[in-house]
Amino acid sequence: MTPRTPYKIGDLLLHLTDRDLRVLEDLEQFRLLDTRLIQRLEFPVGPQPDGRPGFATQATATRLTLRVLHRLEEHGVIARVGRRVGGKGHGSGQTAWQLAAAGERLLRARRGETGRRRYVDPGAGFLAHTLEVARYAATLHEKARSDGFEILELQAEPASWRSFQVAQGGALTLKPDLAIVTAxxxxxxxxxVEIDRDTEHLPAVLRKSGLYQRYWESGTEQANQDGLFPAIVWVAPDQQRADKIRCAITEDRALDARLFHATTAEPSLSVVAPYTSPNPKGGSL
Structure with missing residues (x-):
C-alpha cells in the first residue's frame, strides 16, 4: 500500500466527525476494543451528566456504533482483529478492532508527530487481557458520569509505564495496566490498577507487587506528585482470587501491605473514585 501523503490525510479528515476521531483515539489509547466497548465509551445509553446526548435504547446505540465502525473500516482507518472475542459473557459474535496504519498516521499527523507503529494480530491471551483492562476503564467512565466526578487522567499501557533508578544504579520499568487520577x-x-485474570501464579503477582514497592521506595512518583504515591489496586475476577492475593501480600514480609488493595471489580471502583464519592471505600488490605 502506498503511504498516504499529508494532502490525502487532510482530505480524509474532511470525512470524519469529532466522534469518529474520538473512536480512533480510544483505539489508540487501549490498543484493542470490541464493538460493545466502543459503544459504551462513545455511544452511551440514557441522559449523560456531562451534557452529551445519550441514546434511548441499547439497540439504537448498537446499530449506530456498527454503522460508524463499518464506515471507518471502509475509510481504512480501523481494522478488525483476526480473531473473534469469545468466552462467557462476551458473546462469540463480538468483533475486536484496532487502528489501521492509516488511522495511526492520521492521528500522528494531527499532533505533528512522525514515526510508525507495527501492527500484528494479537495472541488470545493478550487480546483477552487488553479487552479486560478496557472494560474496567469503560466501567469507571460510566461510574464517573453517574456519580458526578471527573477522570483527570486515565493512562493505559504504554503511557502508564514508569521508569526509575534503583539504589544499585540500575534502571527498571514499572508497567501498570492503568494509571488513574479521579477528582x-x-x-x-x-x-x-492491575487487572488480574487468575492466569498467573501468585509468585508472579508477588514479583509485580515487589516492583511496585521498589518504585515506591525510589521516591520517583512522590517527587513528581508533591509526596503522594498512588494506591495499588489488584482487581481479581472473583472474591476467592482476591482473598488469595490479599493473603499472599500480607504474608510476604518484604512487602508493605498498606500500599495494596485486592478486591473484585465493583468494590474496587470505590477505591479508585475520589474519597468524597458517595460510595464508601472498600477492598483494602
Missing part, C-alpha cells in the same frame, strides 16, 4: 470538588485520588 471531585473536594478531593483527588491517584491509583495504579
Amino acid at each position: 471531585d470538588a473536594e478531593s483527588e485520588t491517584h491509583s495504579f
Whole structure:
C-alpha cells in the first residue's frame, strides 16, 4: 500500500466527525476494543451528566456504533482483529478492532508527530487481557458520569509505564495496566490498577507487587506528585482470587501491605473514585 501523503490525510479528515476521531483515539489509547466497548465509551445509553446526548435504547446505540465502525473500516482507518472475542459473557459474535496504519498516521499527523507503529494480530491471551483492562476503564467512565466526578487522567499501557533508578544504579520499568487520577470538588485520588485474570501464579503477582514497592521506595512518583504515591489496586475476577492475593501480600514480609488493595471489580471502583464519592471505600488490605 502506498503511504498516504499529508494532502490525502487532510482530505480524509474532511470525512470524519469529532466522534469518529474520538473512536480512533480510544483505539489508540487501549490498543484493542470490541464493538460493545466502543459503544459504551462513545455511544452511551440514557441522559449523560456531562451534557452529551445519550441514546434511548441499547439497540439504537448498537446499530449506530456498527454503522460508524463499518464506515471507518471502509475509510481504512480501523481494522478488525483476526480473531473473534469469545468466552462467557462476551458473546462469540463480538468483533475486536484496532487502528489501521492509516488511522495511526492520521492521528500522528494531527499532533505533528512522525514515526510508525507495527501492527500484528494479537495472541488470545493478550487480546483477552487488553479487552479486560478496557472494560474496567469503560466501567469507571460510566461510574464517573453517574456519580458526578471527573477522570483527570486515565493512562493505559504504554503511557502508564514508569521508569526509575534503583539504589544499585540500575534502571527498571514499572508497567501498570492503568494509571488513574479521579477528582471531585473536594478531593483527588491517584491509583495504579492491575487487572488480574487468575492466569498467573501468585509468585508472579508477588514479583509485580515487589516492583511496585521498589518504585515506591525510589521516591520517583512522590517527587513528581508533591509526596503522594498512588494506591495499588489488584482487581481479581472473583472474591476467592482476591482473598488469595490479599493473603499472599500480607504474608510476604518484604512487602508493605498498606500500599495494596485486592478486591473484585465493583468494590474496587470505590477505591479508585475520589474519597468524597458517595460510595464508601472498600477492598483494602
